[in-house]
Amino acid sequence: MFDNIRHDISVAMERDPAARSRFEAFFAYPGIHALIFYRWAHWCWNSGFHTAGRILSHIGRVFTGIEIHPGAKIGKGVFIDHGMGVVIGETAEVGDNCTLYQGVTLGGTSLEKGKRHPTLEEGVIVGAGAKVLGPIVLGKGSRVGSNAVVVKPVPENTSVVGIPAKVVQPPESKKKDDFCAYGMPTDDIPDPIARSLEGMFDMVCGLRSRIEELEKEVAELETENSLLARAKKEAEDKKIPAGE
Template identity: 45%
Template sequence: MSGFWWALLALVVAGLVVRIKFEPEVKACFERDPAARNFLEVLLTYSGLHVIVCYRIAHTLERVNVPVAPRLIMTLARWLTGIEIHPAATIGRGLFIDHGMSVVVGATAVIGENVTIFQGVTLGGTGKEKGKRHPTIGDNVVIGAGAKILGNITVGRDSMIGANAVVIRDVPEHSTVVGVPGRITRTKDQHFAGINLDHTHLPDPLAERLELLQHEIDALERHLKEHRNKTEA
Protein backbone atom coordinates (compact mmCIF):
# COMPACT_ATOMS: atom_id res chain seq x y z
CA MET A 1 0.00 0.00 0.00
CA SER A 2 1.42 3.38 -1.02
CA GLY A 3 2.05 6.25 1.36
CA PHE A 4 -0.99 8.11 0.04
CA TRP A 5 -3.37 5.31 0.96
CA TRP A 6 -1.80 4.92 4.39
CA ALA A 7 -2.25 8.65 4.98
CA LEU A 8 -5.86 8.46 3.78
CA LEU A 9 -6.53 5.50 6.07
CA ALA A 10 -5.00 7.38 9.02
CA LEU A 11 -7.19 10.40 8.26
CA VAL A 12 -10.33 8.25 8.14
CA VAL A 13 -9.47 6.54 11.43
CA ALA A 14 -8.66 9.88 13.09
CA GLY A 15 -11.93 11.31 11.80
CA LEU A 16 -13.93 8.41 13.23
CA VAL A 17 -12.19 8.72 16.61
CA VAL A 18 -12.83 12.47 16.78
CA ARG A 19 -16.45 12.05 15.62
CA ILE A 20 -17.13 9.47 18.36
CA LYS A 21 -14.96 10.66 21.26
CA PHE A 22 -15.46 14.39 20.70
CA GLU A 23 -19.08 14.40 19.55
CA PRO A 24 -20.14 17.32 21.85
CA GLU A 25 -17.26 19.49 20.60
CA VAL A 26 -17.95 18.68 16.94
CA LYS A 27 -21.65 19.38 17.46
CA ALA A 28 -20.77 22.73 19.08
CA CYS A 29 -18.82 23.75 15.96
CA PHE A 30 -21.89 23.30 13.77
CA GLU A 31 -24.34 24.82 16.26
CA ARG A 32 -22.31 27.94 17.08
CA ASP A 33 -20.42 28.70 13.87
CA PRO A 34 -22.52 29.41 10.76
CA ALA A 35 -19.35 29.04 8.66
CA ALA A 36 -19.04 25.31 9.50
CA ARG A 37 -20.15 23.46 6.36
CA ASN A 38 -19.09 19.83 6.73
CA PHE A 39 -17.28 17.47 9.10
CA LEU A 40 -14.12 17.16 7.00
CA GLU A 41 -13.65 20.93 7.00
CA VAL A 42 -14.16 21.08 10.77
CA LEU A 43 -11.77 18.16 11.34
CA LEU A 44 -8.97 19.67 9.27
CA THR A 45 -9.26 23.42 9.87
CA TYR A 46 -10.84 24.20 13.26
CA SER A 47 -8.03 25.08 15.67
CA GLY A 48 -10.41 25.10 18.64
CA LEU A 49 -11.21 21.44 18.02
CA HIS A 50 -7.54 20.57 17.47
CA VAL A 51 -6.47 22.06 20.79
CA ILE A 52 -9.26 20.27 22.68
CA VAL A 53 -8.15 16.92 21.24
CA CYS A 54 -4.58 17.65 22.37
CA TYR A 55 -5.83 18.85 25.76
CA ARG A 56 -7.80 15.65 26.44
CA ILE A 57 -4.70 13.56 25.80
CA ALA A 58 -2.43 15.83 27.84
CA HIS A 59 -4.93 16.13 30.71
CA THR A 60 -5.21 12.35 30.97
CA LEU A 61 -1.43 12.08 31.24
CA GLU A 62 -1.34 14.96 33.74
CA ARG A 63 -3.84 13.21 36.01
CA VAL A 64 -1.63 10.11 36.27
CA ASN A 65 1.44 12.28 36.96
CA VAL A 66 3.31 11.57 33.74
CA PRO A 67 6.21 14.08 33.72
CA VAL A 68 7.00 16.55 30.91
CA ALA A 69 4.81 14.94 28.23
CA PRO A 70 1.56 16.83 29.08
CA ARG A 71 3.28 20.23 28.94
CA LEU A 72 5.13 19.24 25.77
CA ILE A 73 1.89 18.20 24.05
CA MET A 74 0.21 21.49 24.93
CA THR A 75 3.28 23.48 23.87
CA LEU A 76 3.09 21.83 20.45
CA ALA A 77 -0.66 22.53 20.40
CA ARG A 78 0.04 26.21 21.13
CA TRP A 79 2.49 26.38 18.22
CA LEU A 80 -0.08 24.81 15.91
CA THR A 81 -3.20 26.70 17.05
CA GLY A 82 -2.15 29.87 18.89
CA ILE A 83 -4.21 28.68 21.88
CA GLU A 84 -2.54 28.06 25.23
CA ILE A 85 -4.27 25.68 27.66
CA HIS A 86 -2.48 24.27 30.68
CA PRO A 87 -2.94 20.47 30.84
CA ALA A 88 -3.96 20.69 34.50
CA ALA A 89 -7.00 22.87 33.73
CA THR A 90 -10.43 21.25 34.08
CA ILE A 91 -12.65 21.58 31.01
CA GLY A 92 -16.17 20.21 30.55
CA ARG A 93 -17.66 18.82 27.36
CA GLY A 94 -18.96 20.94 24.51
CA LEU A 95 -16.36 23.73 24.71
CA PHE A 96 -16.27 25.81 21.52
CA ILE A 97 -13.30 28.12 20.93
CA ASP A 98 -14.08 30.37 17.96
CA HIS A 99 -11.02 31.53 15.98
CA GLY A 100 -9.02 31.00 19.17
CA MET A 101 -5.82 32.94 18.55
CA SER A 102 -4.29 34.21 21.84
CA VAL A 103 -6.72 32.37 24.11
CA VAL A 104 -5.03 31.50 27.44
CA VAL A 105 -6.41 29.10 30.07
CA GLY A 106 -4.47 28.79 33.34
CA ALA A 107 -3.58 25.67 35.29
CA THR A 108 -6.30 25.87 37.96
CA ALA A 109 -9.05 27.19 35.70
CA VAL A 110 -12.32 25.26 35.65
CA ILE A 111 -14.60 25.47 32.61
CA GLY A 112 -18.10 23.99 32.69
CA GLU A 113 -20.22 22.39 29.99
CA ASN A 114 -21.07 24.05 26.65
CA VAL A 115 -18.94 27.16 27.18
CA THR A 116 -18.12 29.42 24.22
CA ILE A 117 -14.84 31.37 24.10
CA PHE A 118 -13.87 33.87 21.42
CA GLN A 119 -10.38 34.97 20.39
CA GLY A 120 -8.06 36.80 22.76
CA VAL A 121 -9.70 35.60 25.99
CA THR A 122 -7.58 35.11 29.12
CA LEU A 123 -8.60 32.99 32.10
CA GLY A 124 -5.64 34.00 34.23
CA GLY A 125 -4.30 34.58 37.70
CA THR A 126 -3.50 37.85 39.46
CA GLY A 127 -0.15 37.11 41.07
CA LYS A 128 2.15 34.39 42.34
CA GLU A 129 -0.26 32.85 44.83
CA LYS A 130 -0.37 29.07 45.15
CA GLY A 131 -3.42 26.82 45.00
CA LYS A 132 -6.62 27.78 43.18
CA ARG A 133 -5.76 31.03 41.43
CA HIS A 134 -7.70 30.97 38.16
CA PRO A 135 -11.41 31.46 37.42
CA THR A 136 -14.24 28.95 37.50
CA ILE A 137 -16.62 29.30 34.55
CA GLY A 138 -20.15 27.88 34.83
CA ASP A 139 -22.12 26.00 32.19
CA ASN A 140 -23.36 27.76 29.02
CA VAL A 141 -21.25 30.89 29.57
CA VAL A 142 -20.25 33.00 26.54
CA ILE A 143 -16.97 34.95 26.84
CA GLY A 144 -16.55 37.68 24.23
CA ALA A 145 -13.44 38.50 22.23
CA GLY A 146 -10.59 39.99 24.24
CA ALA A 147 -12.24 39.52 27.64
CA LYS A 148 -10.01 38.95 30.67
CA ILE A 149 -11.28 36.99 33.68
CA LEU A 150 -8.67 37.10 36.42
CA GLY A 151 -8.18 35.45 39.78
CA ASN A 152 -9.99 32.80 41.80
CA ILE A 153 -13.48 34.05 40.97
CA THR A 154 -16.63 32.37 39.71
CA VAL A 155 -18.71 33.27 36.66
CA GLY A 156 -22.17 31.80 37.17
CA ARG A 157 -23.88 29.61 34.60
CA ASP A 158 -25.74 31.11 31.62
CA SER A 159 -23.82 34.38 31.89
CA MET A 160 -22.34 36.51 29.12
CA ILE A 161 -19.05 38.41 29.34
CA GLY A 162 -18.85 41.26 26.83
CA ALA A 163 -15.98 41.82 24.43
CA ASN A 164 -12.86 43.30 26.10
CA ALA A 165 -14.42 43.25 29.58
CA VAL A 166 -12.05 42.78 32.53
CA VAL A 167 -13.70 40.70 35.25
CA ILE A 168 -12.09 40.56 38.70
CA ARG A 169 -15.11 39.79 40.92
CA ASP A 170 -17.65 36.98 41.12
CA VAL A 171 -20.49 37.10 38.60
CA PRO A 172 -23.94 35.73 39.58
CA GLU A 173 -25.74 33.24 37.38
CA HIS A 174 -27.64 34.55 34.31
CA SER A 175 -25.71 37.86 34.28
CA THR A 176 -24.31 40.13 31.58
CA VAL A 177 -20.98 41.88 32.27
CA VAL A 178 -19.38 44.71 30.28
CA GLY A 179 -16.63 47.29 30.73
CA VAL A 180 -13.31 47.80 32.51
CA PRO A 181 -13.52 46.83 35.28
CA GLY A 182 -16.46 44.56 34.51
CA ARG A 183 -19.88 45.83 35.58
CA ILE A 184 -22.96 43.63 35.88
CA THR A 185 -25.54 45.28 33.65
CA ARG A 186 -28.27 42.68 33.67
CA THR A 187 -29.27 39.66 35.74
CA LYS A 188 -31.96 37.18 34.76
CA ASP A 189 -33.78 34.85 37.11
CA GLN A 190 -34.49 32.32 34.38
CA HIS A 191 -32.27 30.37 31.99
CA PHE A 192 -31.51 31.81 28.59
CA ALA A 193 -33.32 30.14 25.71
CA GLY A 194 -30.25 28.53 24.17
CA ILE A 195 -26.79 30.08 23.94
CA ASN A 196 -26.75 33.74 22.89
CA LEU A 197 -23.53 34.38 20.97
CA ASP A 198 -23.99 38.15 20.53
CA HIS A 199 -21.24 39.44 22.84
CA THR A 200 -21.05 42.98 21.39
CA HIS A 201 -24.59 44.43 21.57
CA LEU A 202 -24.89 44.34 25.34
CA PRO A 203 -26.60 46.82 27.69
CA ASP A 204 -24.41 49.42 29.42
CA PRO A 205 -26.44 51.40 32.00
CA LEU A 206 -23.55 53.77 32.72
CA ALA A 207 -23.23 54.76 29.07
CA GLU A 208 -27.01 55.10 28.81
CA ARG A 209 -27.07 57.35 31.89
CA LEU A 210 -24.25 59.52 30.52
CA GLU A 211 -26.12 59.87 27.24
CA LEU A 212 -29.26 60.92 29.14
CA LEU A 213 -27.25 63.51 31.11
CA GLN A 214 -25.81 64.86 27.87
CA HIS A 215 -29.33 65.31 26.47
CA GLU A 216 -30.35 67.17 29.64
CA ILE A 217 -27.28 69.44 29.40
CA ASP A 218 -28.06 70.19 25.75
CA ALA A 219 -31.64 71.07 26.69
CA LEU A 220 -30.44 73.41 29.48
CA GLU A 221 -28.02 75.13 27.12
CA ARG A 222 -30.80 75.71 24.59
CA HIS A 223 -33.05 77.09 27.34
CA LEU A 224 -30.30 79.46 28.58
CA LYS A 225 -29.60 80.63 25.04
CA GLU A 226 -33.28 81.38 24.44
CA HIS A 227 -33.51 83.23 27.78
CA ARG A 228 -30.38 85.27 26.94
CA ASN A 229 -31.77 86.22 23.53
CA LYS A 230 -35.06 87.38 25.09
CA THR A 231 -33.18 89.43 27.72
CA GLU A 232 -31.01 91.13 25.11
CA ALA A 233 -34.05 91.89 22.98
Protein backbone atom coordinates in the same frame (compact mmCIF):
# COMPACT_ATOMS: atom_id res chain seq x y z
CA MET B 1 -11.37 10.00 22.65
CA PHE B 2 -13.17 9.50 19.33
CA ASP B 3 -16.54 10.11 21.00
CA ASN B 4 -15.20 13.40 22.35
CA ILE B 5 -13.95 14.41 18.89
CA ARG B 6 -17.32 13.60 17.30
CA HIS B 7 -19.05 15.64 19.99
CA ASP B 8 -16.64 18.57 19.47
CA ILE B 9 -17.43 18.53 15.74
CA SER B 10 -21.18 18.49 16.44
CA VAL B 11 -20.79 21.46 18.78
CA ALA B 12 -18.85 23.41 16.12
CA MET B 13 -21.56 22.68 13.54
CA GLU B 14 -24.22 23.85 15.99
CA ARG B 15 -22.62 27.11 17.13
CA ASP B 16 -20.84 28.33 14.00
CA PRO B 17 -23.04 29.00 10.96
CA ALA B 18 -19.88 29.20 8.83
CA ALA B 19 -19.23 25.47 9.30
CA ARG B 20 -20.40 23.74 6.12
CA SER B 21 -19.45 20.13 6.83
CA ARG B 22 -18.12 17.88 9.56
CA PHE B 23 -15.07 17.18 7.42
CA GLU B 24 -14.29 20.89 7.25
CA ALA B 25 -14.84 21.33 10.98
CA PHE B 26 -12.42 18.52 11.82
CA PHE B 27 -9.60 19.67 9.57
CA ALA B 28 -10.00 23.46 9.70
CA TYR B 29 -11.08 24.34 13.25
CA PRO B 30 -8.14 25.03 15.61
CA GLY B 31 -10.46 24.95 18.61
CA ILE B 32 -11.15 21.26 17.97
CA HIS B 33 -7.43 20.53 17.51
CA ALA B 34 -6.58 22.40 20.73
CA LEU B 35 -9.04 20.29 22.71
CA ILE B 36 -7.53 17.09 21.27
CA PHE B 37 -4.03 18.15 22.39
CA TYR B 38 -5.48 19.25 25.75
CA ARG B 39 -7.04 15.85 26.45
CA TRP B 40 -3.76 14.04 25.78
CA ALA B 41 -1.84 16.54 27.88
CA HIS B 42 -4.44 16.45 30.67
CA TRP B 43 -4.23 12.64 30.82
CA CYS B 44 -0.45 12.87 31.16
CA TRP B 45 -0.77 15.54 33.84
CA ASN B 46 -3.23 13.54 35.91
CA SER B 47 -1.06 10.44 35.51
CA GLY B 48 1.93 12.23 37.02
CA PHE B 49 3.77 12.86 33.74
CA HIS B 50 3.80 16.62 34.21
CA THR B 51 6.66 17.37 31.84
CA ALA B 52 5.11 15.30 29.06
CA GLY B 53 1.83 17.11 29.63
CA ARG B 54 3.49 20.50 29.34
CA ILE B 55 5.32 19.45 26.17
CA LEU B 56 2.09 18.24 24.54
CA SER B 57 0.39 21.47 25.62
CA HIS B 58 3.19 23.49 24.05
CA ILE B 59 2.96 21.54 20.79
CA GLY B 60 -0.79 22.23 20.73
CA ARG B 61 -0.11 25.92 21.28
CA VAL B 62 2.38 26.00 18.37
CA PHE B 63 -0.10 24.36 15.99
CA THR B 64 -3.28 26.18 17.08
CA GLY B 65 -2.31 29.45 18.79
CA ILE B 66 -4.41 28.31 21.78
CA GLU B 67 -2.67 27.76 25.10
CA ILE B 68 -4.41 25.42 27.55
CA HIS B 69 -2.52 24.35 30.64
CA PRO B 70 -2.77 20.55 31.07
CA GLY B 71 -3.87 21.04 34.67
CA ALA B 72 -6.99 22.99 33.69
CA LYS B 73 -10.39 21.29 33.87
CA ILE B 74 -12.55 21.54 30.75
CA GLY B 75 -16.02 20.02 30.46
CA LYS B 76 -17.91 18.57 27.53
CA GLY B 77 -19.36 20.63 24.72
CA VAL B 78 -16.83 23.46 25.10
CA PHE B 79 -16.37 25.41 21.86
CA ILE B 80 -13.36 27.65 21.17
CA ASP B 81 -14.29 29.71 18.12
CA HIS B 82 -11.42 31.09 15.99
CA GLY B 83 -9.26 30.63 19.07
CA MET B 84 -6.05 32.53 18.32
CA GLY B 85 -4.60 33.95 21.53
CA VAL B 86 -6.84 32.06 23.96
CA VAL B 87 -5.05 31.34 27.26
CA ILE B 88 -6.49 29.03 29.94
CA GLY B 89 -4.51 28.82 33.18
CA GLU B 90 -3.59 25.86 35.33
CA THR B 91 -6.38 26.03 37.91
CA ALA B 92 -9.07 27.32 35.55
CA GLU B 93 -12.29 25.33 35.28
CA VAL B 94 -14.51 25.55 32.21
CA GLY B 95 -17.93 23.94 32.57
CA ASP B 96 -19.97 22.06 30.01
CA ASN B 97 -21.22 23.87 26.89
CA CYS B 98 -19.16 27.03 27.42
CA THR B 99 -18.03 29.13 24.44
CA LEU B 100 -14.78 31.08 24.24
CA TYR B 101 -13.82 33.40 21.40
CA GLN B 102 -10.38 34.54 20.23
CA GLY B 103 -8.11 36.42 22.61
CA VAL B 104 -9.86 35.25 25.78
CA THR B 105 -7.69 34.94 28.89
CA LEU B 106 -8.66 32.93 31.95
CA GLY B 107 -5.79 34.17 34.07
CA GLY B 108 -4.55 34.32 37.62
CA THR B 109 -3.80 37.37 39.73
CA SER B 110 -1.63 35.74 42.39
CA LEU B 111 1.74 34.00 42.55
CA GLU B 112 0.56 31.81 45.41
CA LYS B 113 -0.03 28.10 44.92
CA GLY B 114 -3.59 26.83 44.88
CA LYS B 115 -6.72 28.04 43.15
CA ARG B 116 -5.89 31.29 41.35
CA HIS B 117 -7.79 31.08 38.04
CA PRO B 118 -11.50 31.56 37.30
CA THR B 119 -14.28 29.00 37.22
CA LEU B 120 -16.83 29.14 34.41
CA GLU B 121 -20.03 27.27 35.14
CA GLU B 122 -22.20 25.63 32.49
CA GLY B 123 -23.14 27.61 29.39
CA VAL B 124 -20.95 30.66 29.96
CA ILE B 125 -20.05 32.72 26.86
CA VAL B 126 -16.90 34.86 26.87
CA GLY B 127 -16.51 37.33 24.00
CA ALA B 128 -13.38 38.08 21.98
CA GLY B 129 -10.51 39.69 23.87
CA ALA B 130 -12.16 39.43 27.28
CA LYS B 131 -10.01 38.86 30.36
CA VAL B 132 -11.38 36.92 33.32
CA LEU B 133 -8.90 37.21 36.15
CA GLY B 134 -8.55 35.62 39.55
CA PRO B 135 -10.31 32.77 41.41
CA ILE B 136 -13.78 34.11 40.67
CA VAL B 137 -16.90 32.27 39.55
CA LEU B 138 -18.93 33.13 36.46
CA GLY B 139 -22.39 31.75 37.12
CA LYS B 140 -24.31 29.40 34.88
CA GLY B 141 -25.42 31.02 31.62
CA SER B 142 -23.59 34.30 32.22
CA ARG B 143 -22.13 36.33 29.34
CA VAL B 144 -19.00 38.44 29.09
CA GLY B 145 -18.85 41.04 26.33
CA SER B 146 -15.87 41.47 24.05
CA ASN B 147 -12.78 43.13 25.59
CA ALA B 148 -14.32 43.21 29.05
CA VAL B 149 -12.09 42.77 32.11
CA VAL B 150 -13.83 40.70 34.77
CA VAL B 151 -12.32 40.71 38.27
CA LYS B 152 -15.45 40.06 40.36
CA PRO B 153 -17.91 37.14 40.41
CA VAL B 154 -20.77 37.25 37.90
CA PRO B 155 -24.23 35.95 38.91
CA GLU B 156 -26.05 33.34 36.87
CA ASN B 157 -27.67 34.42 33.58
CA THR B 158 -26.15 37.90 33.80
CA SER B 159 -24.40 39.90 31.06
CA VAL B 160 -21.40 42.10 31.86
CA VAL B 161 -19.33 44.51 29.73
CA GLY B 162 -16.68 47.15 30.21
CA ILE B 163 -13.44 47.75 32.13
CA PRO B 164 -13.93 46.79 34.86
CA ALA B 165 -16.93 44.71 33.83
CA LYS B 166 -20.34 45.91 35.00
CA VAL B 167 -23.78 44.34 34.76
CA VAL B 168 -25.81 45.51 31.75
CA GLN B 169 -28.45 42.82 31.61
CA PRO B 170 -29.83 41.42 34.89
CA PRO B 171 -30.83 37.75 35.19
CA GLU B 172 -34.58 38.32 34.98
CA SER B 173 -34.34 39.85 31.50
CA LYS B 174 -32.40 36.97 29.94
CA LYS B 175 -34.22 34.57 27.68
CA LYS B 176 -33.64 30.88 28.24
CA ASP B 177 -31.70 28.97 25.58
CA ASP B 178 -30.78 32.23 23.87
CA PHE B 179 -27.24 31.80 22.50
CA CYS B 180 -25.39 35.07 22.37
CA ALA B 181 -22.46 35.30 19.96
CA TYR B 182 -19.40 37.05 21.42
CA GLY B 183 -21.24 37.34 24.74
CA MET B 184 -23.17 40.40 23.58
CA PRO B 185 -26.99 40.40 23.79
CA THR B 186 -28.75 41.34 20.57
CA ASP B 187 -31.15 43.61 22.44
CA ASP B 188 -30.46 47.32 22.73
CA ILE B 189 -28.81 47.37 26.16
CA PRO B 190 -27.54 50.49 27.93
CA ASP B 191 -23.89 51.20 28.55
CA PRO B 192 -23.49 51.34 32.36
CA ILE B 193 -20.97 54.20 32.18
CA ALA B 194 -23.15 56.19 29.78
CA ARG B 195 -26.13 55.49 32.02
CA SER B 196 -24.23 56.87 35.04
CA LEU B 197 -23.14 59.95 33.11
CA GLU B 198 -26.71 60.55 31.95
CA GLY B 199 -27.90 60.32 35.54
CA MET B 200 -25.26 62.83 36.66
CA PHE B 201 -26.19 65.16 33.79
CA ASP B 202 -29.88 65.02 34.77
CA MET B 203 -28.94 65.74 38.38
CA VAL B 204 -26.78 68.73 37.37
CA CYS B 205 -29.57 70.11 35.19
CA GLY B 206 -32.02 69.73 38.08
CA LEU B 207 -29.66 71.50 40.48
CA ARG B 208 -29.08 74.31 37.98
CA SER B 209 -32.82 74.85 37.59
CA ARG B 210 -33.26 74.92 41.35
CA ILE B 211 -30.40 77.43 41.76
CA GLU B 212 -31.98 79.70 39.15
CA GLU B 213 -35.29 79.52 41.02
CA LEU B 214 -33.59 80.38 44.31
CA GLU B 215 -31.67 83.27 42.73
CA LYS B 216 -34.94 84.62 41.35
CA GLU B 217 -36.59 84.36 44.78
CA VAL B 218 -33.62 86.11 46.42
CA ALA B 219 -33.78 88.93 43.83
CA GLU B 220 -37.51 89.36 44.49
CA LEU B 221 -36.92 89.45 48.25
CA GLU B 222 -34.16 92.05 47.81
CA THR B 223 -36.49 94.16 45.68
CA GLU B 224 -39.26 93.91 48.29
CA ASN B 225 -36.83 94.79 51.09
CA SER B 226 -35.56 97.76 49.12
CA LEU B 227 -39.13 99.03 48.57
CA LEU B 228 -39.98 98.52 52.23
CA ALA B 229 -36.83 100.40 53.30
CA ARG B 230 -37.67 103.30 50.98
CA ALA B 231 -41.26 103.46 52.19
CA LYS B 232 -40.09 103.40 55.79
CA LYS B 233 -37.64 106.24 55.16
CA GLU B 234 -40.32 108.32 53.41
CA ALA B 235 -42.67 107.73 56.33
CA GLU B 236 -40.02 108.85 58.81
CA ASP B 237 -39.28 111.96 56.75
CA LYS B 238 -42.96 112.93 56.82
CA LYS B 239 -42.99 112.75 60.64
CA ILE B 240 -40.20 115.37 60.97
CA PRO B 241 -41.75 118.91 61.55
CA ALA B 242 -40.96 121.60 59.01
CA GLY B 243 -38.13 123.99 59.89
CA GLU B 244 -36.35 121.61 62.23
